[in-house]
Amino acid sequence: MASVQPKTRTFAGVALIDTPLVNAALQHARAIHDDMSFNHIHRSWVFGALIASKLPNFAAVDLEVHAVSAILHDLAWDYKSTFSTPDKRFEVDGANAAREFLGREAPDWDSRKRQLVWDAIALHTTSSIAKHKEPEVALCHFGIFADFIGPAFPGGIISKAAFSAVIEELPRLDFKEGVKQILCNLCKHKPETTYDSFAREFGIRFVDGYEVPSELERILNALDATAEV
Known part of the structure; x- marks a missing residue:
């Protein structure tokens, strides 16, 4: 039996996975973030998807896991966030908040998928570890990194035109x-x-x-x- 291909939509020239869970994650992030932060997490997802489409290392990546990880990766970077604790790094607070979200919105997800999301968020600023982890974790890190450096991303993977197209839709503010x-x-x-x-x-x-x-x-x-x- 042929596998069912996930539904996608095109955004700024990039194919993005389009599932109820991804849309729920977007709605959750939109309710939490100001415009600047929301545009950042959204761009990070788009750039990750663009990188995945161009590198064979990510051919079999779970795009829904990547999407949720990228969209929810900064839930606690504002110290005033309801998800922020006084004694944990913001990356860990964000990973814990994403795990709670998945408990509500994705009760059918197995423990491995949940752990991948937690790891991707907790490690997204730790390049020396994240890039050696599972493809979903590495891709989340690379997409976020790409939002900071744009066309300077190694290998010429993100062209100036592609970067500008995303920025036009999601301004840097x-x-x-x-x-x-x-x-x-x-x-x-x-x-x-x-x-x-x-x-x-x-x-x-x-x-x-x-x-x-x-x-x-x-x-x-x-x-x-x-x-x-």
Whole structure:
């Protein structure tokens, strides 16, 4: 029996998977994000789909898993988000929020698909790990990365014309300043969650009073605490 091909729609010249779950994820993200953040997550999905269409490594990727991961990847990057906790990196808070969403909206999904979404979101800023994970996880990271660097994406995969077509549909809306403010706020309001992430570079450069304890000091303190147990 031939497999049923998923329904798709074309957006800015890119074929996107079109399922009730993907549309529910879009609606959920739209309710959470401001225009700048929503356009970013939407573009990240589109660029990921474009990359998948051009690289054989992603020929068998689960496009619905990728779509949900990309669309929900920043649910907690605003420190004021209802999904934000004081003690977890925003990537982990976002992954947990996406897992809750799937529990409601995709009760028939198996544990592997749920874990792929969690991993894709939790690792989306950690290139040194994400790019070596399952294709869905790597693709989510690459699509997000592509939204930051556009046609400079390696291999000439994203042309200037393709990038411009997506930006025309989903404007950047002062994306650079918006991201800066979001990451600086994380460094101001939950700094302990940023010390081992790329956000710390924003704290070091732009946030007065932000200090990152040395990794050696943290390890030695942890060893001292363990020795007292």
